[in-house]
Amino acid sequence: MKFSLVAALVVLLAVAHGSEAVSLVKRDVQSDMDRITEFIKEMSATITSSTQDMVERVKAGTNTAQTYIKDSKAQIQPLVDNVQAEAAKLREHVKPFIANIDDTIKPLTDNFQDQVKxxxxxxxxxxxxxLNQTMALLPPQ
Structure with missing residues (x-):
């Protein structure tokens, strides 16, 4: 922002100096400087005001988003806790069945492997x- 102000001042001074050098009529330098100074002050005030407005809007949006996230988490957390509790219960109920299935299947798979070997x-x-018979049929090399 400071760079923009300095660049604008340099451009205005260059334009003022160039137009003054070309002009044949003597100008009032003080009134030109006063106008340039007033223009820069107005531009600076406008930029500052716009920047402050933008910062306030961003802050308001951030606060709204944080509030929304906090409220959503407060609503969802009990559901997550319930799901986790039910999953733990289900795991405990299923554990004996899985052990029973493993005990039943293991002898069958062992028996199958013994028969397939x-x-x-x-x-x-x-x-x-x-392979040996096919190799025997081939002519010697």
Whole structure:
């Protein structure tokens, strides 16, 4: 903001100096300086006022948003607490069922693996024999 004021002052002084150098009629320098000074004061007051208005609006918006967030959190927190409590209860109720299912399934999977292992070994041996027989059919290299 200060840079804008300084830049405006420099431009105005340059314009005033340039127009004064070109002019053939003698001017009243004091009245020109008074007008420039008054213009800069008005511009500074306008910028300051606008900036203060903008800051106040931002503060008001921030306060409104914080209030809204705080109110929303106050309304939602009991629901979150209830959901967490119900989830903990459900977890405790389900835990024995999961343990029971695990105890039931484990012997079945172990039995299945015991039955599949010989079949897997037989398939590996069969593929190995097929590979050996195919290699025997190929001409020597």
């Amino acid at each position: 010989p079949l897997t070994d037989m398939m590996v041996n069969l593929f190995q024999q097929m």
